[in-house]
Amino acid sequence: MxxxxxxxxxxxxxxxxxxxxxxxxxxxxxxxxxxxxxxxxxxxxxxxxxxxxxxxxxxxxxxxxxxxxxxxxxxxxxxxxxxxxxxxxxxxxxxxxxxxxxxxxxxxxxxxxxxxxxxxxxxxxxxxxxxxxxxxxxxxxxxxxxxxxxxxxxxxxxxxxxxxxxxxxxxxxxxxxxxxxxxxxxxxxxxxxxxxxxxxxxxxxxxxxxxxxxxPTFDAGTIRVGAVQGNGPAGYFDTREPYAVLQSQLDATAQLSGQDLDVLLWPEGGIDADPTRNASVARVLDRLSGEFDAPLIVNAATERGDQTFNTSMLWHVGEHNPVAIHDKSHPVPMGEYVPDRWFFEMLAPDLIGLIQREYTPGTNPPFFDVDGVGVGLAICFDVIYDDVIWSGARDGAEVYMFQTNNADFRDTDENLQQLAFARMRAIETGRAVVNLSTVGTSQVIAPDGSTVESLAAGVPGAMITDVPLRTGLTPAVxxxxxxxxxxxxxxxxxxxxxxxxxxxxxxxxxxx
Missing domain, CATH: 1.10.1760 (Arp2/3 complex 21 kDa subunit ARPC3)
Known part of the structure; x- marks a missing residue:
């Protein structure tokens, strides 16, 4: 031999x-x-x-x-x-x-x-x-x-x-x-x-x-989630008027008027202004939370000092808002920030010059307590990083809510590839996932990976779903x-x- x-x-x-x-x-x-x-x-x-x-x-x-x-x-x-x-x-x-x-x-x-x-x-x-x-x-x-x-x-x-x-x-x-x-x-x-x-x-x-x-994980009831896909001009290079993305989310949310919700979920980039600095946008969110008598989970670019973050916010009328925040843990290099910008500008100055934003990595946990229900979070590409997903489960997540914005990749395989990753996360953790995109495809995924409800890509829409909750950690976590x-x-x-x-x-x- x-x-x-x-x-x-x-x-x-x-x-x-x-x-x-x-x-x-x-x-x-x-x-x-x-x-x-x-x-x-x-x-x-x-x-x-x-x-x-x-x-x-x-x-x-x-x-x-x-x-x-x-x-x-x-x-x-x-x-x-x-x-x-x-x-x-x-x-x-x-x-x-x-x-x-x-x-x-x-x-x-x-x-x-x-x-x-x-x-x-x-x-x-x-x-x-x-x-x-x-x-x-x-x-x-x-x-x-x-x-x-x-x-x-x-x-x-x-x-x-x-x-x-x-x-x-x-x-x-x-x-x-x-x-x-x-x-x-x-x-x-x-x-x-x-x-x-x-x-x-x-x-x-x-x-x-x-x-x-x-x-197996253990049944812990349900949470009634309203998830809204506004299909607005949310791409980085989309031409739009001020507040156009916010308005598209509000228009699609109107379909849920009068419904009883436990939480209203909007996708990544669903607000094109910083509600922590823009009083008029903050009032819109207060009014919306009051209308549904439910907390909101929304997302926008926020500024603190001289740093910018891709931030998910828990918002509830009558509270000091945002009630809680989670900043994206892994901003995308060459997309959401440019590492070693001085070097790459020497190689491709015109291309690097298109990327004006400089998001700072977040250090706060990917987890919200929503009226006693643990919600794990992942913002867009963070769904592919194990540490983000496992951290949410270990902190007590009973359900996951993934906010994403696929507008820069409309009509490509990226949307479906990312959705498959969300499905694997549901199976891996034994928890339901609400995977919500600005432009689709958005889905509610059961803990076994099956599809509960979905919205087609490229159209505005909203879902109301009694999403199952689970407790107990899988060996994977x-x-x-x-x-x-x-x-x-x-x-x-x-x-x-x-x-x-x-x-x-x-x-x-x-x-x-």
Whole structure:
């Protein structure tokens, strides 16, 4: 048995397979959403990495990631053109290609240390899956706040595997999926089907993915939510008159007149003026809260001192308003602020000059107490950051209300991709989610991920929904940080140790 495998494909063929694999992986995400293709895409990538040198792994890893990201985030070009698209896809591709080198080295190093069949069928797939997962965590945290948009686990929002996320989190789901693919690859390479018992580890993991039910949370009643999608001119580059977005929200809210509500929810950017500084807007919110005799959860850009924040506010007539605030935890680099502006202005002054806002990251918790009901929050892209979601649950959230503004990405896949992430968060935490967009698609999602009610994109509308409340923390929320530490730093350490001993053994063999 060779400890150093030869490439399964010549480099030119591997590049073609990698490009096809990246495109196939994108099909697993909305708007197509053929979730089984995630396994095919991952398999194509691993096939091209087995036996590769570091340089070859970088090349095929680059081809795979470029194909995936250039398709997956093409919605960035909706207003900003090709430069930001190539820039973001480029950095994600470069980092992914570097991570591909580690996966290729795992295929080379581990069999030198443990060349037996069981090591090949268990330890090697675990190391490969861990390195893939660690790469996802790396991309989701760096540079700046990272961009965890292409995580394999997030592709499963409509699949029967999604329930596993309530036990392991999305990170653990990615690991298990890649483990199955890598194990099947080793079964084929070793022809292990001749001894069916050797397929047991992969079969057990696959059975767990399919058969493990969602972790149960506990019924805590309902909250009656009025959610309003104004469909106003809320895009960054939309032409509008002052207060036009606010007026569109008020017009759509009129549909709810006379209804009994526990809370009225507006989307991100539903107010185009700072109500903490604009007395007339504050009076409008007071009147609206008084009309429904209910608190409001609204959002606007706010200023405190010389800093600007993307702020969700709890507003209640008769109180010192806002009653509570939550500032967006992870403003989007190059969208909501420009890090190291001096540097990027030298590279693309005209493009960087378009981004005038400079939001400051918030430090207050993503949680409101709404008349005794715990409400977890995430503002727009914060839905993709695990720490925001888990923080809300640990603080006592019984329901989530996600406010977003997709106006800059109208008629693209971004809207549906983000909605799928919200669905995964409902399943992961065992809590209902009201995912409300300025322009749609907006949905109320049950704790099991099913759709309770929705509003179509591109039209004003309102929903009144008795949204279920849940208590009890899922294992994903409790052990999620530990899972990430194990599959991040733990795997990197294991990879490093494997490399040291594999290289020593190779040198000893050469000297012998």
């Amino acid at each position: 060779r400890s150093d495998p030869r490439p399964l494909l010549p480099l030119w063929a591997a590049i073609l397979v990698a490009i096809a694999g990246g495109a196939i992986l994108d099909l697993a995400f909305p708007d197509v959403g053929w979730w089984p293709l995630a396994f095919v895409g991952v398999g194509a990538s691993l096939l091209t990495l087995i036996g590769r040198s570091a340089g070859g792994a970088f090349v095929v890893g680059f081809a795979f990631a470029a194909s995936f990201y250039l398709i997956h985030i093409v919605w960035i070009t909706r207003y900003l053109g090709v430069v930001p698209w190539f820039a973001l896809a480029g950095i994600e591709t470069l980092l992914s290609a570097i991570g591909a080198i580690a996966i290729a080295l795992a295929y080379r190093w581990l069999p030198r240390l443990r060349g037996g069949t069981w090591a090949r069928l268990v330890l090697l797939p675990a190391l490969v899956a861990g390195l893939w997962t660690a790469r996802e965590l790396w991309l989701g945290a760096w540079p700046y706040t990272g961009f965890p948009w292409g995580r394999i686990g997030m592709s499963q929002a409509e699949s029967p595997l999604a329930h596993v996320a309530s036990w392991t989190g999305v990170t653990g789901l990615t690991f298990l999926m890649v483990f199955v693919v890598a194990a099947v690859g080793e079964i084929v390479r070793l022809r292990a089907w001749r001894a069916p018992v050797r397929m047991t580890p992969a079969a057990l993991v696959l059975a767990a993915l399919v058969l493990v039910p969602q972790f 409790i052990i999620g940080p530990a899972v990430q530490a194990l599959l991040g730093w733990g795997i990197v350490l294991a990879f490093g140790v494997t490399g040291v001993f594999a290289i020593r053994r190779a040198r000893s063999s050469a000297q012998g």
